[in-house]
Amino acid sequence: MTVEAREARQPWILLSPALSAVALLLFVPLIFIVVYSFWLRSAAGADQVGFYLDNWQEALSDPFYRDILLNTLKIAAITTLVCALMGYPAAYFIARSSGNKAVLLLLLMLPFWISYIIRTMSWINILGVSGAFNSALMAVGILDEPVQMLYNETTVILGLVHFLLPFMVLNVFVSLDGIDRNLEDAANSLGATKWQAFTQVTLPLSLPGLAAGGLLCFVLGAGTYITPLVLGGPTDAMFANLVYEAIITQLNWPLGSALSLMLLAVLGALVLIYNRYLGMAQLMKGLG
Amino acid sequence: MKKMDNTTRYERLRERYQNGDLDRRSFLGLIGAAGLAYGVQTPFAKYANAQSVSQVRFDGWGGVVSEAFREHAFDPYTAETGIEVVDGTFSGGDEYLAQVRASQPGEYNIAHLSGVFDYARYHNFELTTALNLDNIPNMELVMTRLIEPYRAVTPDALSAVPYDYGTTGLAYNRKYISDEEMREKGASILIDEAYKGKIGGWSDWRTRVWYGALQTGQDPNNIEDMDAVWDAIRQHRDLALKYWGSGAELMSLLAEEEIYVTEGWSGRIAALQEQGHDIGYYDPPNGFGWQECLFVIKGSPVEACEELLNFMLAPETSIAVAEGQNYPPALDGTKVDLGDKIPTLPAYDPTGTLSGLTFADPQYWNGNEAEWSKTFGRVQKGY
Numbered sequence: 001m002t003v004e005a006r007e008a009r010q011p012w013i014l015l016s017p018a019l020s021a022v023a024l025l026l027f028v029p030l031i032f033i034v035v036y037s038f039w040l041r042s043a044a045g046a047d048q049v050g051f052y053l054d055n056w057q058e059a060l061s062d063p064f065y066r067d068i069l070l071n072t073l074k075i076a077a078i079t080t081l082v083c084a085l086m087g088y089p090a091a092y093f094i095a096r097s098s099g100n101k102a103v104l105l106l107l108l109m110l111p112f113w114i115s116y117i118i119r120t121m122s123w124i125n126i127l128g129v130s131g132a133f134n135s136a137l138m139a140v141g142i143l144d145e146p147v148q149m150l151y152n153e154t155t156v157i158l159g160l161v162h163f164l165l166p167f168m169v170l171n172v173f174v175s176l177d178g179i180d181r182n183l184e185d186a187a188n189s190l191g192a193t194k195w196q197a198f199t200q201v202t203l204p205l206s207l208p209g210l211a212a213g214g215l216l217c218f219v220l221g222a223g224t225y226i227t228p229l230v231l232g233g234p235t236d237a238m239f240a241n242l243v244y245e246a247i248i249t250q251l252n253w254p255l256g257s258a259l260s261l262m263l264l265a266v267l268g269a270l271v272l273i274y275n276r277y278l279g280m281a282q283l284m285k286g287l288g
Numbered sequence: 289m290k291k292m293d294n295t296t297r298y299e300r301l302r303e304r305y306q307n308g309d310l311d312r313r314s315f316l317g318l319i320g321a322a323g324l325a326y327g328v329q330t331p332f333a334k335y336a337n338a339q340s341v342s343q344v345r346f347d348g349w350g351g352v353v354s355e356a357f358r359e360h361a362f363d364p365y366t367a368e369t370g371i372e373v374v375d376g377t378f379s380g381g382d383e384y385l386a387q388v389r390a391s392q393p394g395e396y397n398i399a400h401l402s403g404v405f406d407y408a409r410y411h412n413f414e415l416t417t418a419l420n421l422d423n424i425p426n427m428e429l430v431m432t433r434l435i436e437p438y439r440a441v442t443p444d445a446l447s448a449v450p451y452d453y454g455t456t457g458l459a460y461n462r463k464y465i466s467d468e469e470m471r472e473k474g475a476s477i478l479i480d481e482a483y484k485g486k487i488g489g490w491s492d493w494r495t496r497v498w499y500g501a502l503q504t505g506q507d508p509n510n511i512e513d514m515d516a517v518w519d520a521i522r523q524h525r526d527l528a529l530k531y532w533g534s535g536a537e538l539m540s541l542l543a544e545e546e547i548y549v550t551e552g553w554s555g556r557i558a559a560l561q562e563q564g565h566d567i568g569y570y571d572p573p574n575g576f577g578w579q580e581c582l583f584v585i586k587g588s589p590v591e592a593c594e595e596l597l598n599f600m601l602a603p604e605t606s607i608a609v610a611e612g613q614n615y616p617p618a619l620d621g622t623k624v625d626l627g628d629k630i631p632t633l634p635a636y637d638p639t640g641t642l643s644g645l646t647f648a649d650p651q652y653w654n655g656n657e658a659e660w661s662k663t664f665g666r667v668q669k670g671y
Contacts, residue, residue: 235670
């Protein structure tokens with residue numbers, strides 16, 4: 001074997017454990033889900049093996065699924081926007097702070113030490129009728145009686161922002177931290193104000209980080225089902241809740257499989273569009 | 289002669305390496321292979337052990353119920369038989385059935401299941417087994433009325449023993465709703481505009497349809513006008529603050545006064561009352577009665593499970609569990625002295641006939657499950 005051939009093989013040999021894990025734990029189950037989506041649930045509950053297009057026909061043509069999917073994308077988009085507006089200043093502050101970056105980053109990561117479900121449920125104690133917020137407003141005389149703040153679309157978005165904000169901050173921080181500070185100084189020395197230097201130099205250079213954070217927030221937000229379950233009202237369901245109900249409540253695994261593949265296809269298309277215009281390298285940097 | 293176990297094998301291997309009989313690469317390779325073999329084999333070995341009847345797996349609702357089972361049934365059973373009981377928990381019957389369907393035979397053994405319709409669902413998925421009741425003498429103490437529904441599903445042999453029963457009645461905060469108002473309005477209080485935003489409800493399609501039937505004056509086991517039921521469910525949805533999904537959430541919503549009225553599980557409401565909350569409980573006419581069972585899943589070591597079921601049905605275990613979870617046991621009060629607390633529990637029937645409770649007809653409800661659960665999924669989301 002030539003040296004070139006050996007060198008060409010080496011990366012694949014090193015990658016093979018990871019590739020095997022991805023194949024076994026991701027692609028093989030995915031193939032099962034694809035196969036399941038063409039089966040049918042019989043009236044007695046058992047699965048009917050075969051090749052039926054009924055689940056796909058229902059998932060793609062029924063306006064019920066389309067409406068919930070659009071609502072899910074809307075909630076994910078609002079969440080992403082709020083995360084960007086709140087996360088960018090925080091990331092900028094961390095990136096430009098001198099000396100205590102590590103402490104600030106540690107504080108940012110602290111919420112991850114607590115279970116996501118517990119973090120979500122904590123809002124019940126904050127915004128509930130007898131929660132901290134209502135109690136404080138009543139104590140200072142602003143309210144005479146508690147106001148109902150929970151169990152609506154706003155609290156679902158609030159819970160998602162709470163969950164996803166650190167992902168946005170980290171991605172923007174990585175991007176900002178990599179920008180040469182001399183570029184801003186150069187803009188200032190050429191007559192630009194601080195605001196102009198920010199909008200015309202720093203912001204454009206940090207956009208890949210913002211986009212990577214946005215993609216992560218959007219994909220994770222659109223795929224969640226815990227937050228609407230805990231903080232949503234009777235009608236505040238997202239698409240992942242439909243998958244959960246089909247598989248767990250209705251025991252209709254074939255339809256649940258078709259719905260989960262539909263969500264995967266929509267979110268996968270977004271990732272492909274992102275990759276086409278910005279590349280995955282920035283996302284990997286942010287995750288790292 | 290020294291026993292040849294894994295430690296001895298490792299010691300000999302290390303000795304050969306230290307003596308220079310084995311190169312470093314081979315030594316590390318053999319250690320790695322041993323680790324891999326252990327890692328791959330061990331997680332699955334425990335399931336194989338369950339089949340060799342060194343252990344039996346029990347899955348239930350956790351909390352005080354599990355503690356009572358552990359103290360009064362599992363530990364004495366292990367002491368007598370040498371068979372270990374591994375207890376797991378689940379948060380809902382639907383979720384658990386999904387896990388069982390995805391498992392290998394013998395992985396799950398005994399489950400504390402709700403409702404006769406669950407028994408029928410497991411039967412439809414061919415997950416039933418055949419118990420020999422001669423090996424469960426404590427079955428003699430169980431109310432016949434609770435055994436009959438299971439026999440109707442599997443006439444030849446039972447796959448479960450009844451264990452407890454309760455109701456899903458109306459729970460209300462007495463600070464805002466009087467006992468008189470509750471008795472006057474009954475199930476219709478859940479669609480009363482006066483309590484908009486202060487009404488709750490379980491996100492379970494069966495309960496929603498059952499109460500929809502009561503609100504429209506129909507027999508829940510023979511609904512004739514389903515459109516009227518869906519309209520009542522929509523009306524309830526629009527007035528409700530929240531559909532709750534677990535007993536803990538139900539208790540929290542009532543205790544924190546987020547809601548004033550909802551349906552509730554009799555045992556959970558009794559627990560709230562024990563904690564000092566002024567929550568009333570009322571079973572309206574044709575209120576939702578249900579029973580729970582200990583179900584042996586197909587592929588389990590049947591004789592070992594039968595012996596464990598007998599321990600669990602023993603009066604001291606049944607009574608301790610019942611007092612812990614606030615649901616009356618399946619034991620017949622005319623045959624067994626159930627103590628002081630159980631006769632005070634909601635839904636308790638001293639006659640042993642349960643004639644005052646209405647149970648879901650499993651054939652009727654399971655026959656409509658596919659259509660109604662799907663439709664409820666849509667109605668729930670505003671359709």
